[in-house]
Amino acid sequence: MRPSTIWFTLKQGIKNIKRNWMFSIASILTMAACIFLFGIFYSIVNNVNSMTKKLEQEVPITVFFDEGTTQEEIDKIGELIKVRPEVEKMEFESAEEAWENYRNIYFDGSDAAEGFKDDNPLVNSSNYHVYMNDIEKQSELVQYIQGLEHVREVNQSEEAAKTLGSVNRLASYTSIAVIAVLLIISIFLISNTVSVGISVRKEEIGIMKLIGATDGFVRSPFVLEGMVLGLIGAAIPLIGLYFAYSSAVKFVFTKFSVLTSVVDFIPVADIYRTLLPVGLALGIGIGLVGSFWTTRKHLKV
């Protein structure tokens, strides 16, 4: 296509948008709502994922052994656990270390612990802290460890694992459903806007056909119109969301400072590395699909 033809097509596309400005605004707003919700869900799902990952690595399973289990047997159990694919890392804590940690936490600064003198009340408490890379496989791993010889008890935070997993799934499924509905509405509205443009320009299209315009030439301003509507509709919420995200993170940390140590939001720049191109491509893509489909349906050239 020649530059002059591209310029001509571009001008025609913009002219169409201006002519049907009410329909154009409706399309842009629906698209904006769609991309805005997409952005919100994308941010939520990613943050929940990131927090889950962090928890997966921070909340370990603790494995205790039968009374009288030798260090050699404990090492053997350690080897068997370490080779499991869902295990990220593991640490051994001897009975002495366990008592030391307990004292530090619960008798901090008091003399009460001195009463035990050299008797370790946690003599059978040597254990492994097992950190996982996928918290959803926790039950599976716990079952495996419980089946091992000389294992007395396995402590796990099953509820946390289950809750985080289901929150993540719920957010994903809800976002997919909402976005799918909005996508359909966006395609429909863009298609509607383009068909109004076609009906307004029916005479011009007829003349174009008679003087030898190709199908592509007749269709391209309408397809371009759809893509421009999609682009604008995507750009507006993406800009808004950029500032809203930063403000929301700031708000949460200021108002609920207790959360600072618990939650860790992904920086907005990291979110936008994917969200920006995906959001824009989604907007332009919906515009392209909606307008191309309509021109194929209504433009018998």
Next chain:
Amino acid sequence: MIDLVDVSKSYGKGLPAVNHANLHVDKGEFVFVVGSSGSGKSTLIKLLMKELDSTSGQITVSGERLEGMKHRRVAKYRRKVGVVFQDFRLLRDRNVYENVAFAQRVIGRPTRVIKKRVPEVLQEVGLAAKYKSFPDELSGGEQQRVALARALVNRPDILLADEPTGNLDPKTSEEIMKLLEEINDRGTTVLVVTHNKDIVNAMKKRVVTMHDGIIVSDEREGGYHEA
């Protein structure tokens, strides 16, 4: 240049709009197609423009067979055939220059070519001075000249005119016909569908008469006959 061999076109179960028509037009000829309303003249133009497909028979225009022509080929074919209508079909929101340039734009001509060619063709039709005017600021005759300029700007082999003087007074009609004759003198084959008895009789050109879809007469230097 134009060859119709046993061409018929039916719209429904009734009489065919064009019925077993045979017609041969040589390069550079000027032909009138006359007949009463419903005689099949406009259907003939539509068949030649490939707006309609014939039901049977063969149509060859400028070396191209129209039946079975691939859809994507139609646009290229139409660039060889200029067409003007009774109602001019100009774009109201564009001036004279833009209306004519539009025909070059849609076939992808570069701007520098358009800037050279459009004034040339406006000169040919006698509208060079009014290139900035909008259609509503022009008389009927002037609007038809713009339509002619638009049809000629891409240098077609054939010019089809469907009732080009239907909306014009006798004097303006004469001027338009004179212009068509000049276009024909420059080598373009011209086929004019008309009701205008006076002009057909005055110009002494080839006249093809249609009645109920049938070509009933074909005369060199003929006149207008009621079929």
